[in-house]
Amino acid sequence: MRMTETAICVPITYIEQIFKVPNTMTEIEQFISAKIKPEFEPIFSNFRDLIKKKFPTLQEEMRGGTEKYYGVPVYRQNKIVITVSPTKKGITFSFSEGKQFEDKHGLLEGVGNKTLNLRISNISDYSEEVLVYYIRQGIEIDDKKTTTR
Numbered sequence: 001m002r003m004t005e006t007a008i009c010v011p012i013t014y015i016e017q018i019f020k021v022p023n024t025m026t027e028i029e030q031f032i033s034a035k036i037k038p039e040f041e042p043i044f045s046n047f048r049d050l051i052k053k054k055f056p057t058l059q060e061e062m063r064g065g066t067e068k069y070y071g072v073p074v075y076r077q078n079k080i081v082i083t084v085s086p087t088k089k090g091i092t093f094s095f096s097e098g099k100q101f102e103d104k105h106g107l108l109e110g111v112g113n114k115t116l117n118l119r120i121s122n123i124s125d126y127s128e129e130v131l132v133y134y135i136r137q138g139i140e141i142d143d144k145k146t147t148t149r
Contacts, residue, residue: 027062028073035070036086042123043091044084050128051075055135058082078146081138090121095134097141105130 025033028048036044051058058075063083075082083094095101098108098116107130108116118134120126 027071028060031062031071031073036091037088040086040091040121043120043126044086046123046126046128047084047091047093047131050131051135054132055139058135058139077139077142079142081142082135087119090119093118093120093131093134095138097138097145098134100141101134101137105133108134 032041032044048060051060055075057077058081059077060073060075062071063074063080064071073084074080075084080096083096085092085094094110094115094117095108096115098110099112099114101108101116103116107118109119110116118130
């Protein structure tokens with residue numbers, strides 16, 4: 001009796017996990033590639049550059065993620081200050097303590113008890129000045145909460 005060869009199809013990611021093949025893309029880069037529409041990538045890219053340049057104390061990481069829902073990038077100092085979520089219409093920046101912010105630009109939205117959102121749907125609406133204004137407030141509140149405990 002002669003044995004025949006059969007091919008087994010295994011997803012590449014499974015093989016990478018078994019053999020610990022390094023993935024050259026970070027989790028955030030994978031997220032950008034998989035979840036952010038190409039027309040909104042410049043918004044998120046500019047935001048990431050801003051964080052690295054002006055707020056290096058904020059740590060970028062992925063949070064959450066289940067079979068049903070994907071994880072999202074968050075930026076934390078002591079606690080989460082900003083959560084970034086892509087939508088079909090743009091990018092939403094959720095400020096964890098946004099209800100405590102002064103909002104001289106009148107751009108924050110939301111009805112929650114704590115979080116308010118800034119939605120940007122076009123790169124021409126992206127303003128570093130506006131984001132810096134909100135991010136600074138988020139960091140100040142985060143620092144105060146940490147020192148008062």
